Amino acid sequence: MIELHGIAETALSAAALASDAGTIETVTGPWWTILIPLLPLARVVLCMFCAIAGVKTKLPAWLSVGCIGASFVLTVLAYAMFADGAGEITKGWTWIDFGWGDSPGQHITGNFSVLIDNLTLVWMLFVTGLGALIGLYASEYMEHDLGLGYCRFFAAFCLFVFSMACLVMGDNLIMLFMGWEGVGLCSYLLIGYFYKKPSAVAAAKKAFIVNRIGDLGLLIGIFLTFTHFGTLEYRELFAEGGKLAHYVALVKAGHAGEVPLVVQLIPVLLMVGAFGKSAQLPLYVWLPDAMEGPTPVSALIHAATMVTAGVYLVARFFPLFSCSAWALPAVAWVGALTALLSATIGMAQFDIKRIMAYSTVSQLGYMFCGLAVLTPAGGVFHVVTHAFFKASLFLCCGAVMHGFAGQLDLRRVSGLMRMKGWMIVSLAMLVGCLNLSGFPFTSGYFSKDMILAESFVTPGMAPIGWILLFTAGLTAYYTFRVWFRVFVGPVEYEPGEEYHDDEHHADGHDDEHADHGFHPHAPGWAINTVLATLMVASLLAVGLNFVDRSRGGWVGHMLDDSTAAPIGAAAFVAEHGAHAAEHAEAAGEAAHHGSFLGMNPHAVMFYVSAVFGLVGIGAAFWLHYVGRRTAATAKADALLPAMGPVARWAQHKWYVDELYDFVLVKPLWVIGHVFYLLDRLLVDGLVNLAGFVPRWTGRTLRPSQSGELHGYAAQMALGIAFVMIVVVVLLGAAS
Amino acid sequence: MTLATAAFGSVTLAHYLFVASALFTIGLVGFLTRRNLIIMFLCTELMFQGAGLALIAFSRFHANYTGQTFVVFVITVAAAEAALALALVVLLFRRRESLSAEEWRELRG
Numbered sequence: 145m146i147e148l149h150g151i152a153e154t155a156l157s158a159a160a161l162a163s164d165a166g167t168i169e170t171v172t173g174p175w176w177t178i179l180i181p182l183l184p185l186a187r188v189v190l191c192m193f194c195a196i197a198g199v200k201t202k203l204p205a206w207l208s209v210g211c212i213g214a215s216f217v218l219t220v221l222a223y224a225m226f227a228d229g230a231g232e233i234t235k236g237w238t239w240i241d242f243g244w245g246d247s248p249g250q251h252i253t254g255n256f257s258v259l260i261d262n263l264t265l266v267w268m269l270f271v272t273g274l275g276a277l278i279g280l281y282a283s284e285y286m287e288h289d290l291g292l293g294y295c296r297f298f299a300a301f302c303l304f305v306f307s308m309a310c311l312v313m314g315d316n317l318i319m320l321f322m323g324w325e326g327v328g329l330c331s332y333l334l335i336g337y338f339y340k341k342p343s344a345v346a347a348a349k350k351a352f353i354v355n356r357i358g359d360l361g362l363l364i365g366i367f368l369t370f371t372h373f374g375t376l377e378y379r380e381l382f383a384e385g386g387k388l389a390h391y392v393a394l395v396k397a398g399h400a401g402e403v404p405l406v407v408q409l410i411p412v413l414l415m416v417g418a419f420g421k422s423a424q425l426p427l428y429v430w431l432p433d434a435m436e437g438p439t440p441v442s443a444l445i446h447a448a449t450m451v452t453a454g455v456y457l458v459a460r461f462f463p464l465f466s467c468s469a470w471a472l473p474a475v476a477w478v479g480a481l482t483a484l485l486s487a488t489i490g491m492a493q494f495d496i497k498r499i500m501a502y503s504t505v506s507q508l509g510y511m512f513c514g515l516a517v518l519t520p521a522g523g524v525f526h527v528v529t530h531a532f533f534k535a536s537l538f539l540c541c542g543a544v545m546h547g548f549a550g551q552l553d554l555r556r557v558s559g560l561m562r563m564k565g566w567m568i569v570s571l572a573m574l575v576g577c578l579n580l581s582g583f584p585f586t587s588g589y590f591s592k593d594m595i596l597a598e599s600f601v602t603p604g605m606a607p608i609g610w611i612l613l614f615t616a617g618l619t620a621y622y623t624f625r626v627w628f629r630v631f632v633g634p635v636e637y638e639p640g641e642e643y644h645d646d647e648h649h650a651d652g653h654d655d656e657h658a659d660h661g662f663h664p665h666a667p668g669w670a671i672n673t674v675l676a677t678l679m680v681a682s683l684l685a686v687g688l689n690f691v692d693r694s695r696g697g698w699v700g701h702m703l704d705d706s707t708a709a710p711i712g713a714a715a716f717v718a719e720h721g722a723h724a725a726e727h728a729e730a731a732g733e734a735a736h737h738g739s740f741l742g743m744n745p746h747a748v749m750f751y752v753s754a755v756f757g758l759v760g761i762g763a764a765f766w767l768h769y770v771g772r773r774t775a776a777t778a779k780a781d782a783l784l785p786a787m788g789p790v791a792r793w794a795q796h797k798w799y800v801d802e803l804y805d806f807v808l809v810k811p812l813w814v815i816g817h818v819f820y821l822l823d824r825l826l827v828d829g830l831v832n833l834a835g836f837v838p839r840w841t842g843r844t845l846r847p848s849q850s851g852e853l854h855g856y857a858a859q860m861a862l863g864i865a866f867v868m869i870v871v872v873v874l875l876g877a878a879s
Numbered sequence: 880m881t882l883a884t885a886a887f888g889s890v891t892l893a894h895y896l897f898v899a900s901a902l903f904t905i906g907l908v909g910f911l912t913r914r915n916l917i918i919m920f921l922c923t924e925l926m927f928q929g930a931g932l933a934l935i936a937f938s939r940f941h942a943n944y945t946g947q948t949f950v951v952f953v954i955t956v957a958a959a960e961a962a963l964a965l966a967l968v969v970l971l972f973r974r975r976e977s978l979s980a981e982e983w984r985e986l987r988g
Contacts, residue, residue, distance in 0.1 A: 850987055857910055861907060
């Protein structure tokens with residue numbers, strides 16, 4: 145059931161024998177797998193040297209692309225060698241290893257060691273692959289900042305890849321947590337890259353602080369995992385015959401009530417961590433603001449990779465989630481509501497990068513729903529396809545922003561496709577939009593369908609399915625709203641806010657800075673290469689769906705051999721008393737329990753979701769393309785009065801930020817100031833009193849030091865007299 | 880009992896101590912009341928001699944002559960000290976052209 149058992153058994157028996165010996169040496173993988181995370185880390189150090197040496201060329205970018213590319217090659221090699229394996233563990237070095245007793249649960253082991261199993265491989269393939277591509281893109285995108293800023297950018301970029309690799313590849317929860325915090329740190333550093341811009345600094349702080357809330361849940365979850373299971377290493381945690389396997393068996397046998405409460409609580413806490421990192425309700429507010437960072441960062445960290453860490457966490461701990469009566473339904477509802485809410489916000493925004501940000505939040509909701517409605521394959525497949533098409537969408541937005549001096553307002557740029565040099569960007573954008581909106585026979589279409597169909601199949605999840613289906617229509621609308629406004633229609637543009645105070649457009653082309661001399665700056669070879677590659681990749685990703693069809697596509701096949709295997713599905717379904725374990729065969733097509741309006745969801749969903757998607761695209765076409773004469777206005781404007789205040793509310797993001805400000809930030813601000821006053825008056829007062837008393841004493845006594853000889857003499861005489869009187873009285877009393 | 884013995888015999892330790900304390904008190908009062916540095920210095924000498932007298936009286940009373948030996952040394956040291964102190968007074972006088980102790984209050988707190 146859990147394919148780690150090969151090593152796990154030997155590990156457990158070794159643990160029984162050598163429990164007091166401490167570490168158990170189980171190095172089964174080749175040494176070079178440890179290089180996958182370490183190469184980017186080495187690159188961080190190299191970047192530091194570049195910064196010290198004052199490198200003013202694109203050297204840091206090429207080194208970064210080389211290092212991450214090498215990691216990608218190694219990952220591919222690992223995939224070729226170990227796919228479908230039992231999980232290879234390579235130990236780098238002993239990192240945390242200490243005990244305080246001989247009984248089980250009194251020894252913490254957290255080595256720097258990597259675990260290569262199928263779930264890890266799926267993630268690492270796109271993390272390193274996209275990392276290298278986006279690094280190449282950034283080499284051109286960041287060229288206006290050559291020098292220290294360039295080094296800083298690529299150092300943080302590589303540190304991110306390292307942290308992400310630790311998160312995904314670590315073979316224990318401590319390494320996962322280190323990576324988890326590491327990606328948070330890099331996200332903070334890169335959002336705040338333009339540190340002279342107050343909004344960027346505020347966004348960076350917001351991202352960091354909101355993530356801390358989620359991380360608290362994760363951390364408590366890890367503590368409880370240790371106190372209950374006595375280990376943080378996956379191979380022991382998921383071992384066959386271990387505690388967790390026992391609970392899964394209990395749930396499968398229909399005795400869900402016998403699972404201890406704390407075990408049911410752990411996934412809920414892990415879930416809170418996942419919601420923070422993956423920007424779900426109620427912690428999603430940081431992600432749209434994170435768009436203040438450079439666009440390559442938005443593409444890599446805040447769309448393709450880091451934000452899927454929460455999905456990875458849930459997938460990795462899927463057996464644990466299956467043991468909890470509340471965790472998966474909660475994940476489903478939160479995911480669905482997040483998908484819907486952020487889609488409605490995305491519909492009303494004008495900043496194209498922000499629209500993409502809300503669509504990311506929305507699609508992450510889909511992924512969580514996929515996991516929660518028991519198709520981890522669908523959820524993870526959506527992670528993979530989304531990584532490609534969302535990265536390319538963001539990079540296209542970045543190309544627009546780069547070319548039009550920071551212009552991102554879809555009302556101010558139009559008809560890009562007809563301009564010289566923008567064809568590749570437009571095509572890549574079109575492919576990305578088609579994928580995102582679930583246009584038939586694109587990869588996004590298939591991955592979304594897996595989730596949609598399964599939510600109608602899984603008992604009790606039909607409302608989730610309806611919400612997601614409706615959201616799919618909204619997604620298609622707001623995606624193609626961008627496309628029809630910016631990339632087709634009349635040619636019209638005005639430069640963004642970076643135009644007047646910035647010279648980086650003057651790169652040898654015909655850029656005269658005359659009054660109306662603004663010329664868009666078409667992307668160069670690096671950006672075009674990356675966009676073309678991503679466009680092809682996101683088109684080809686559809687093929688993954690047809691590999692190993694019987695096991696739910698390539699991703700389903702991969703997940704079968706990992707902890708995210710749909711074994712959890714059987715457990716969950718059995719627990720809800722709906723059906724028995726035949727569901728365990730595959731999350732794909734084996735069982736048809738629920739139905740979609742009386743039809744088989746797996747068969748009919750392809751048509752239904754296609755209809756929803758096409759209606760959305762059609763609405764966007766009609767409202768934003770047909771008869772549009774200028775960039776700024778479209779037919780949709782006529783609808784606004786009919787919408788009443790709803791449109792304005794959506795444009796203001798349903799005032800969620802304001803609500804948080806009122807409910808959380810303001811009270812905390814008040815409490816903070818109360819504590820500040822207490823500190824000033826009470827704590828500082830005590831300290832100041834301790835300083836004041838000696839000073840006051842000194843000032844009072846100082847006049848006695850008159851400097852007059854007679855004064856001293858009199859004091860001395862009186863003193864002696866006093867001593868003598870005391871002595872006489874005492875002696876008299878004694879005798 | 881001769882006249883001398885009779886006279887001396889009637890002189891007890893208390894008489895010596897009375898004279899000693901009288902010398903000391905006169906010196907103390909003089910020191911506290913006078914402003915002239917030389918007078919004040921003389922007064923310290925008076926107190927000195929009062930203390931010496933008490934030592935000698937006690938020494939005789941206890942028939943232990945260590946005290947008297949001690950006082951001989953003290954008088955020698957006092958002579959040396961008097962020479963020093965007078966030299967200091969001369970220097971102080973040269974600084975302020977006055978012998979008043981009130982001229983000197985530089986150690987005021």
